[in-house]
Amino acid sequence: MRVFVTGASGWIGSAVVPELLEAGHEVVGLARSDASAAALRAAGAEAHRGDIDDLDSLRAGAEPADAVVHLAFKHDFSDSAGAGRTERAAIETFGDVLAGSDRPLLFASGVAIAGDGTLLTEDAPSPFTGADAPRGGGEHLALGFADRGIRSVALRFAPTVHGEGDHGFMAVLAGVAREKGVAAYVGDGSNRWPAVHQRDAAKLVALALEKAPAGSRMHAVAEEGVAARDIAGAIGAGLGLPVVSVAPEKASEHFGWIGGFFSLDVPASSRITRELLGWTPTHPTLFEDLRAGSYFR
Structure with a gap:
């Protein structure tokens, strides 16, 4: 075609x-x-x-x-x-x-x-x-x-389509952590973000x-939902920064425009997609990409 x-x-x-x-x-x-x-x-x-x-x-x-x-x-x-x-x-x-x-x-x-x-x-x-x-x-x-x-x-x-060269949400969160000197999540950090390479x-x-x-x-969607506190933990480890909680009412003040997004709890399934298309994700997970270090260079 x-x-x-x-x-x-x-x-x-x-x-x-x-x-x-x-x-x-x-x-x-x-x-x-x-x-x-x-x-x-x-x-x-x-x-x-x-x-x-x-x-x-x-x-x-x-x-x-x-x-x-x-x-x-x-x-x-x-x-x-x-x-x-x-x-x-x-x-x-x-x-x-x-x-x-x-x-x-x-x-x-x-x-x-x-x-x-x-x-x-x-x-x-x-x-x-x-x-x-x-x-x-x-x-x-x-x-x-x-x-x-x-x-x-x-x-x-x-919401997170990750990989080497990504300038999206993960890169923005890493940038906020550098600026603030802490890697943060909102509330108890149990809210989840789906991810795909x-x-x-x-x-x-x-x-x-x-x-x-x-x-x-x-x-x-390769991963149905990665907890925000775990994302913050991986960013903190990658940048050598402490990991802290930010109160929900302070999310926009701390994170800027991305605060509202990073507060959402949006787990998503891809079961029907996988069965219909025969799609099987094979590339690195979000944490594997974060551990690889490209977001922190």
Whole structure:
């Protein structure tokens, strides 16, 4: 297949592109800079210039494609509403292009939904609907495209997609620990975060492109939930810092924007995904990556 990938040079996308190429697909990646375009070409993919704010560029990339894998997202926590509007507009654009074709539309979503300790399964729909919801209610919108002749599939990634070179949540938490001089967790630290290695997540995307049915939700989750106090302990050990508890009402003050996320208890299962796709994570666990030291260099 000719696969149009947004976010192709990003953290997850840069691992997805070689997985798709190895599976025999032709990959066209959205590139918003010369550096991104060069990286895509070096990986063996074709570069399509544009960005997710440019709906014409998204339309032009999707029209000749046999499938769309939408991984790009504006991670701007200072304007979450604006990021949500951008996401919704992008998904609406892909829906208009792919309608009636039975072509796949795989799109990034997340498992950090409930936050109350309920184990999230693939059967659970997203509670976020409408343009003003988180991520623009994109998952609910896109899965509805199954009724429009589109094989839409939600790729629900764990909040921690880790590995060498990661600049996401784990790197931010390590940075906060360096700045504050302590590795902290919130409350008693029993709240849990799911995790998956970057390359395991990429393999799941390639398998979902081949096997996931229309309207399905796939969970890129290797570890159902790692306790926050254990994460803080590993960061403290890696940086040689004491490990402390921060009161819930002080989480935002201590951690900044990530405090609200690191307070959530969001365990998630991937049993259905593993059975349906034949997906078995094989790469390092979160603690193995933390012990390897790349987050502390």
